[in-house]
Amino acid sequence: xxxxxxxxxxxxxxxxxxxxxxxxxxxxxxxxxxxxxxxxxxxxxxxxxxxxxxxxxxxxxxxxxxxxxxxxxxxxxxxxxxxxxxxxxxxxxxxxxxxxxxxxxxxxxx
Amino acid sequence: xxxxxxxxxxxxxxxxxxxxxxxxxxxxxxxxxxxxxxxxxxxxxxxxxxxxxxxxxxxxxxxxxxxxxxxxxxxxxxxxxxxxxxxxxxxxxxxxxxxxxxxxxxxxxxxxxxxx
Numbered sequence: 001x002x003x004x005x006x007x008x009x010x011x012x013x014x015x016x017x018x019x020x021x022x023x024x025x026x027x028x029x030x031x032x033x034x035x036x037x038x039x040x041x042x043x044x045x046x047x048x049x050x051x052x053x054x055x056x057x058x059x060x061x062x063x064x065x066x067x068x069x070x071x072x073x074x075x076x077x078x079x080x081x082x083x084x085x086x087x088x089x090x091x092x093x094x095x096x097x098x099x100x101x102x103x104x105x106x107x108x109x110x
Numbered sequence: 111x112x113x114x115x116x117x118x119x120x121x122x123x124x125x126x127x128x129x130x131x132x133x134x135x136x137x138x139x140x141x142x143x144x145x146x147x148x149x150x151x152x153x154x155x156x157x158x159x160x161x162x163x164x165x166x167x168x169x170x171x172x173x174x175x176x177x178x179x180x181x182x183x184x185x186x187x188x189x190x191x192x193x194x195x196x197x198x199x200x201x202x203x204x205x206x207x208x209x210x211x212x213x214x215x216x217x218x219x220x221x222x223x224x225x226x
Contacts, residue, residue, distance in 0.1 A: 034214060036214070041219065041220075042217075042219050042220070043114070043201045043202075043203065043217025043218050043219055043220050044153070044201075044215075044217050045217065046213060046214025046215060046216070049214060097155040097158070097166065097168075097169070098143075098145070098153075098155060098215065099155070100145075100152050100153040100154075101152060102152060
């Protein structure tokens, strides 16, 4: 599974847009990019998954450039409740072992 | 629909004792996974069930850990005998598709195990 690199932490304020970038230089042709969110005392929660270009759902957008060596999770207008750890994971469609890194700890302040 | 449920939420046991963790996946999800995070480390895969069969147990740390999923519904993870290094949070996840599919995996809130 491709190794991912993401910032250890980020700070933001309520109402701002937050972009978290993940590097995955060794991504394979069959690999998808998936993001999970984890609140304290809870399990990770699936946010979004994509293969290329842009994917948007009710929670976030995922931007993937043509070379797919990185991806950016975009959270529009964050609130205090978006304070969490965000994990970027890479694997093929059948990947049955999620490989978690250290994630990005996002702190949203008033 | 109900999510993935784990019992107990917390467990404190003495070294050498036995503990059994339980996971109830989302109804109809054939795929069930166990993960754990030990202190200061990243979340690590333990094993994967497809219905009642173990698809991949490459992450199980040693033979003190035994996972079962009789009948392909709920699963148990038994640690016997427990050691101090087994302390951590044990997560269960389930999915309809083996790769998580469009909706990814659904995780439970975890069982925090403390071995003293």
